[in-house]
Amino acid sequence: MKHSHALALATLVFLFTGVALGPVRRWWRNREVVEIRARMPERGGFSPKALTVPAGTPVRLRLVSDDVVHGFAIGGQDAPVVDLYPGKPVEVTLTFDRPGTYTFYCTRWCGPNHWRMRGTITVEGPTTPEPSSPPPLYVQLGLDIDAPHEATVVPQERPRAFRGQRWASRIPPELQTVEYVRTHAPEEVWLTLRALPATADLDDQQVWDLVAYLWRQATSQGALTEGARLYAQQCAACHGEAGQGDGPFAPQHVTMPDFTDPAWSFGASPALWQGKVLRGGMGTTMPSWGLIFTEEQTWAVVDYLWTFSMDLEPGFPAPVP
Ligand code: HEC
Ligand SMILES: [Cu+2]
Missing domain, CATH: 2.60.40.420 (Cupredoxins -  blue copper proteins)
Known part of the structure; x- marks a missing residue:
């Protein structure tokens, strides 16, 4: 008697959990x-x-x-x-x-x-006080990243880092920093180097090679490789495989930058380009990448953009003669 009672109860509990908890469990799973x-x-x-x-x-x-x-x-x-x-x-x-x-x-x-x-x-969640990051370089420098920036002096040929390395000792140490390179356009750097007594015996192209050398010193093989990967994945569809602005998704109504053209590129600083990458264009379809790339990735892709106008590779570093 006691036994069958217990059995009935067990059956009831079993039925109840099976019928009633089934939907509850399903609901819980779907909620997750x-x-x-x-x-x-x-x-x-x-x-x-x-x-x-x-x-x-x-x-x-x-x-x-x-x-x-x-x-x-x-x-x-x-x-x-x-x-x-x-x-x-x-x-x-x-x-x-x-x-x-x-x-x-x-x-x-x-x-x-x-x-x-x-x-x-x-x-x-509970917000841990984050170390506040400084504003991006282009903001610190007060750059107008939408203003035209055509270079007034351009080289005869592509500047080559490995040739410039030969005269590297002529470059003052304060110019040989990542900060200096990122905040200056190649044109400005060329004018600065050209004016130095230390470069008086070099021709104009050789001074351009020094500029490429500085640009190569401010990046690394790893960054250029990562930049190439990001460019192929995210940028080539508009900017073109070779950086000339002729990708299949390039907008028709805006002038696309030609990164291979020194008149276009050498008037822009890396900070300006990073600014454009971070913020994007103003109604030009240039997307903003600030929320997608890490800061390191923004610099990697910008470093890579310079390879369209300068030989940063191959042959760098050049074997010491
Ligand atoms: C949907 C098309 C599109 C994609 C994708 C795109 N861009 Fe652009 N980009 C443009 C257009 C259009 C401009 C020119 C107008 C402007 O500056 O806003 C431009 C301008 C730029 C400029 C400014 C050049 C200068 O000298 O003024 C840089 C730098 C740049 N893009 C880098 C990139 C990088 C790096 C990527 C990939 C991470 C990328 N873009 C992806 C369309 C695109
Ligand atoms: Cu999609």
């Missing part, structure tokens, strides 16, 4: 997975475009493409890029340790408005 759907920007881009997650807790994202191949990446982070093929949902689990706003973006050229495919993840 956040679905982000990807469509071409003309059809709405990512949805949702904004989500809020708690800091320090794993978040499961289910990523689905509804049309063409898209990519999913999160700016300023090392997390791997996920490719999204239509009809093949991908689940990723991410944990954001630091509160703040992160930008997620598409990494595939899914159409002319591809670069508009962006969204934000707001990570909430």
